[in-house]
Amino acid sequence: MNLQFLADGLLIGAMVGLGAIGVTLTYSILGFANFVHGEFIAWGAYACLVIAGGIGLGVGMDIAPVGPFSIGWAVLIAGIIAMAFTGCLALALDWLLFSRLRKHGNAIVLVMASFGASMALRALLEFLFSSEPAYFSHELQIAVPIGFGIRVTPDQMLMLALTLVLVVGMHLLITRTTIGRSMRAVSENPSLAAVAGIDVAGVIRKTWLIGGALACASGIVAGITVQIRPYMGFDLLLPMFAAAILGGIGSVPGAVIGGLIVGLAESMAVQFVGAEYRAAIAFLLLIAVLLVRPAGLFGKREA
Amino acid sequence: MSVLRAEGIVAGYEPDLPILNGVGFELRAQEIVALLGPNGAGKSTLIKAVAGLVPISAGQVWLGDQEITRLPPHMLIRRGLGFVPQTENVFTSMSIDDNLRLAAAILLKARRAERVAAMYQMFPALAARKSLIAGRLSGGQRQMLAVARALLVEPKVLMLDEPSAGLSPKVAAEVFETLKQVRDSGVAILLVEQSVRAALALADRAYVLAEGRNRHDGPAAVLRDDPIIAHLYFGGDPVAQPSPAS
Numbered sequence: 001m002n003l004q005f006l007a008d009g010l011l012i013g014a015m016v017g018l019g020a021i022g023v024t025l026t027y028s029i030l031g032f033a034n035f036v037h038g039e040f041i042a043w044g045a046y047a048c049l050v051i052a053g054g055i056g057l058g059v060g061m062d063i064a065p066v067g068p069f070s071i072g073w074a075v076l077i078a079g080i081i082a083m084a085f086t087g088c089l090a091l092a093l094d095w096l097l098f099s100r101l102r103k104h105g106n107a108i109v110l111v112m113a114s115f116g117a118s119m120a121l122r123a124l125l126e127f128l129f130s131s132e133p134a135y136f137s138h139e140l141q142i143a144v145p146i147g148f149g150i151r152v153t154p155d156q157m158l159m160l161a162l163t164l165v166l167v168v169g170m171h172l173l174i175t176r177t178t179i180g181r182s183m184r185a186v187s188e189n190p191s192l193a194a195v196a197g198i199d200v201a202g203v204i205r206k207t208w209l210i211g212g213a214l215a216c217a218s219g220i221v222a223g224i225t226v227q228i229r230p231y232m233g234f235d236l237l238l239p240m241f242a243a244a245i246l247g248g249i250g251s252v253p254g255a256v257i258g259g260l261i262v263g264l265a266e267s268m269a270v271q272f273v274g275a276e277y278r279a280a281i282a283f284l285l286l287i288a289v290l291l292v293r294p295a296g297l298f299g300k301r302e303a
Numbered sequence: 304m305s306v307l308r309a310e311g312i313v314a315g316y317e318p319d320l321p322i323l324n325g326v327g328f329e330l331r332a333q334e335i336v337a338l339l340g341p342n343g344a345g346k347s348t349l350i351k352a353v354a355g356l357v358p359i360s361a362g363q364v365w366l367g368d369q370e371i372t373r374l375p376p377h378m379l380i381r382r383g384l385g386f387v388p389q390t391e392n393v394f395t396s397m398s399i400d401d402n403l404r405l406a407a408a409i410l411l412k413a414r415r416a417e418r419v420a421a422m423y424q425m426f427p428a429l430a431a432r433k434s435l436i437a438g439r440l441s442g443g444q445r446q447m448l449a450v451a452r453a454l455l456v457e458p459k460v461l462m463l464d465e466p467s468a469g470l471s472p473k474v475a476a477e478v479f480e481t482l483k484q485v486r487d488s489g490v491a492i493l494l495v496e497q498s499v500r501a502a503l504a505l506a507d508r509a510y511v512l513a514e515g516r517n518r519h520d521g522p523a524a525v526l527r528d529d530p531i532i533a534h535l536y537f538g539g540d541p542v543a544q545p546s547p548a549s
Contacts, residue, residue: 178408181397185405188394191356194376195386196452197409 005271007150009264011225012239014163017259018218019236020243021170021252022211028187028250029207030102032110036093037215037240038233039121044086044216045223045232046129049136051085052078068154070139071224079220083213090212091205093117099204118234125230133227159221166217167256170210174252179206187250238279239266242286248299257297261285305329305365306491307353307384307460312362314352321360322348324515328493330460335482335492337502337523339532340512346495347389349512350462353493354386355379366460381409385458389465389495392449395438399429399448402437406452422451443474450481454490461485462493467501479505503527 019041026034055074066072097117101109143151174180185193186203194200215233222232243262247254262282269281289297307330315321323345330336338346351357353364355376364372366382374382394402403422407415423430426447437448446466453461466482467475479501486492496502503509503523511519511532519531526532 178405181401181405182408184397185394188396189391191376192388192391192394195354195356195380195388196406197377197380197456198405199375199377 002271003148003150005267006264007146007152007156008270009267010160010260011152011156011221011263012266013243013260013263014160015218015222015225015259016236016239016243016262017256018163018166018221019215019233019240020247020255020259021167022214023240024244024247024249024251024255025183025187025207025211027244029183030098030110030204032107032114033241034211035111035114035118035237036090036121037211038235038237039118039125040086040090040212040215041219041222041233041236042125042228042230043089043121043219043233044082044212045219045228046125046134047085047216048075048078048082048220048223049134049228051081052136054078065137065139069158070137070141070155075136075220075224079217082220083216086216086219087209087212090208090215094204094208122230122234129230131230133229134223135227136224153225155224159225162217163221166214167252170214170252173210179203183207184250239263239282242282246286246289246296248296251296251298254296254298261289304332306332306367307493308365309349309353310363312349312352312359312364314348314357314359314362316348316357318358318360322357322515323352325362326512326515326517327362328510328517328520330491330493332491333486333489334508335486335494335506337506337509338493338495338512339499339502339509339526340518343514344512345515346512347464348515350386350464350493350495351388354384354462377409380456380458383457383459385453385456385461385490387446387449387453387461387463387466389468393437393440393445393452396436398434398436399440400433402448402452403429403455406455409456418455418457422455425454426451441474442469443471443477446470446474446478447481450478450485454485458490460491460493464495465497466494467496467498475501499532500527 019037022040023034023037026037052074055078064072097113098110101113141153141155143153145151174183182193182198182203183206185196185198186200190200218236219233222236239262243258244255245258246261247256247258265282265285266278269278273281310327312323312326313321314323326345326349328336328338338349340346348357352359355374359373362372363370366384369382371379371382371384394405397405403419404415407419410418428444429448429451437445440448463482466478470478475498482492482505494502494506503526506523508521509523509526510517511526519526519529
């Protein structure tokens with residue numbers, strides 16, 4: 001049996017899991033399914049591309065690939081700036097749209113608004129960059145064998161390592177820091193959080209910033225290992241929701257593990273059943289898990 | 304001298320449907336004041352409005368000499384107004400320790416550990432199970448944790464919404480005993496309570512509300528024998544006429 005699907009699945013899972021962290025945080029803290037999250041992925045990837053180009057042209061930094069990788073330092077620096085930009089984009093969208101609608105307290109209005117904003121942002125991206133795919137680099141990557149018949153490119157290994165760092169960092173942030181405790185508190189009971197001295201509006205702002213930044217990271221991983229397209233976030237949206245639900249809404253480790261399960265299920269489907277069934281297999285798995293554990297793998301059951 | 308005062312409070316969950324129609328009260332230093340009244344009188348709404356959880360459309364609230372009307376809840380706790388809700392008053396998915404450390408986050412870093420330790424000293428039952436998830440605590444233990452969370456930041460005033468709700472008489476008595484100790488430590492207490500006899504035994508003074516208005520007020524010892532109280536709670540004949548808030 002060819003175990004290549006494991007490497008492919010882990011990489012897809014890492015992209016999905018990174019994006020799903022933002023989805024699960026937004027869902028648990030703001031109480032609605034945010035369809036714009038997919039656009040943050042695409043906007044983040046394009047922002048990184050533009051900023052990396054700007055760094056190369058304007059600052060004169062060497063944009064040549066570093067070591068065995070297809071990207072240089074400019075992309076990594078641009079990635080950090082793009083994460084901040086995408087976080088601010090998410091924050092601006094909340095200020096312009098969602099914070100006003102939240103006052104009416106109707107989740108379905110927020111969901112429909114996010115759907116509309118998602119289409120508008122995607123159309124704007126297509127208008128600005130066309131629907132032609134773009135690439136961080138045209139360098140050829142040679143996949144190297146790592147044992148058991150599995151081959152991975154240096155870029156893929158770098159992206160998996162970066163994902164691991166971000167996921168561990170997020171887990172520590174949520175479980176060990178004051179802002180993490182505040183986010184968990186607002187997620188569980190916003191009124192009690194407020195009387196416990198937590199600035200709920202401030203926590204919501206930080207949630208948008210963190211969710212947007214992680215979506216951008218997911219977009220950069222997808223852009224480096226696959227390609228950049230205006231629809232790249234939209235294509236990841238359903239797997240991200242599946243991962244967030246599978247892992248249990250509100251759980252950061254759950255979102256990542258849910259992402260890995262979805263990614264592995266999709267790549268197994270490609271290898272053993274056929275590429276046309278990849279989404280179906282992943283969602284059958286989701287339904288099967290939810291039938292056994294309705295709150296997801298790490299979710300908390302309603303009392 | 305009053306530490307917390309409200310005048311002419313009009314408030315409700317919907318802008319055009321006020322539940323409170325000009326209610327007021329005064330809480331003095333080192334005093335326990337009970338808010339009493341039948342179901343639907345507006346007691347819990349009043350305490351939530353003061354805590355910033357229900358919008359106030361008219362009237363003023365002062366904490367000492369500072370007006371705090373319409374300040375958001377997280378600012379009120381920083382000014383010294385603690386609040387313990389009736390239900391869902393602890394974070395059930397977090398440990399006891401995380402519940403307290405979360406509350407301590409508004410203090411200066413240097414004081415956080417000291418205040419958490421002080422709460423464990425005050426509530427030894429909590430200290431014995433710091434890492435236990437709060438959702439697994441009994442009703443009485445949850446109430447203790449909720450009170451500890453509110454007291455941790457050294458409020459001038461502690462407001463509690465029906466602290467004995469759902470507790471056995473023995474546990475409720477323990478909670479009331481704790482509240483006496485809190486009062487004796489210098490914190491004024493405003494209490495909403497359904498258990499009238501227990502509230503009047505604990506409180507120094509009480510306000511009686513009905514239909515979102517002040518109906519009566521006075522020393523708890525006097526109100527225990529008041530015919531208005533008997534009428535509102537026990538179905539007796541009212542002799543005295545309703546009076547405005549003092």
